[in-house]
Amino acid sequence: MGTTKTEIFTEKQNKLAVLLKALAHPARIAILQEIIKTNACICGDLVSELGLAQATISQHLKELKTAGLIQGTIEGVSVCYCINPTVWKQLQTQLKAFLESYDLKTNCC
Amino acid sequence: MGTTKTEIFTEKQNKLAVLLKALAHPARIAILQEIIKTNACICGDLVSELGLAQATISQHLKELKTAGLIQGTIEGVSVCYCINPTVWKQLQTQLKAFLESYDLKTNCC
DNA sequence: TTTTTTAATCGTAATATTGCGATGTATTAT
DNA sequence: ATAATACATCGCAATATTACGATTAAAAAA
Numbered sequence: 001m002g003t004t005k006t007e008i009f010t011e012k013q014n015k016l017a018v019l020l021k022a023l024a025h026p027a028r029i030a031i032l033q034e035i036i037k038t039n040a041c042i043c044g045d046l047v048s049e050l051g052l053a054q055a056t057i058s059q060h061l062k063e064l065k066t067a068g069l070i071q072g073t074i075e076g077v078s079v080c081y082c083i084n085p086t087v088w089k090q091l092q093t094q095l096k097a098f099l100e101s102y103d104l105k106t107n108c109c
Numbered sequence: 110m111g112t113t114k115t116e117i118f119t120e121k122q123n124k125l126a127v128l129l130k131a132l133a134h135p136a137r138i139a140i141l142q143e144i145i146k147t148n149a150c151i152c153g154d155l156v157s158e159l160g161l162a163q164a165t166i167s168q169h170l171k172e173l174k175t176a177g178l179i180q181g182t183i184e185g186v187s188v189c190y191c192i193n194p195t196v197w198k199q200l201q202t203q204l205k206a207f208l209e210s211y212d213l214k215t216n217c218c
Numbered sequence: 219t220t221t222t223t224t225a226a227t228c229g230t231a232a233t234a235t236t237g238c239g240a241t242g243t244a245t246t247a248t
Numbered sequence: 249a250t251a252a253t254a255c256a257t258c259g260c261a262a263t264a265t266t267a268c269g270a271t272t273a274a275a276a277a278a
Contacts, residue, residue: 002233009135020133026118051117111263
């Protein structure tokens, strides 16, 4: 117990849940927004921008990386993070389909 | 420790994270899809449809209700669940804005 | 009234997440 | 070579999540 029963769901449901889980934390939303805002990649500026310890930021970055939402390339001493366009696009497509599968006009109870 | 430091994030970031967290589980995605699919509201059909215990489904429904994504009205012995159009619309708007704030053409590293 | 049905809630076990100090690991600067 | 810088990782404590059996609550049927 305590673990999600992934076996009983579809591949699609599980994959979407993984991506959403990666997004579902204010720190990770803030990190992504910061990466997007600075347009080019940023590095450990996140530690000074957000009020979290370096270890914590690094952990959140790892989760985003594991989910595939961002990618990091070593740039000398620092690491350069940016959005993974492919996965981002996938997320957009899947979420759009999911959210639009509900017809807002259909009000029932 | 173990708790999210909500104080250091914006209201918007926290609210979006709450909604995404509610979505970020395959069971809850499946529940929402089922509610949408059956168009009208459904009740404990979810227990037979998905392979989870009644207590577990009820718990997931509660989380979706707490997040505001669904609403339930008592319909005799059973309970009728449906999407909350207002919150659903909000989620659509906020997610769209967030996902589209990244320009897919901007490839950096 | 008693029984049945449907769903919420309680209690509990297993596991996951969050956050951080401390430490390790490269790479650049001196 | 040594020191400094930037991150990653380890280890730990606090808390949250997931899942479910058992119980409770409320309405409908008998």
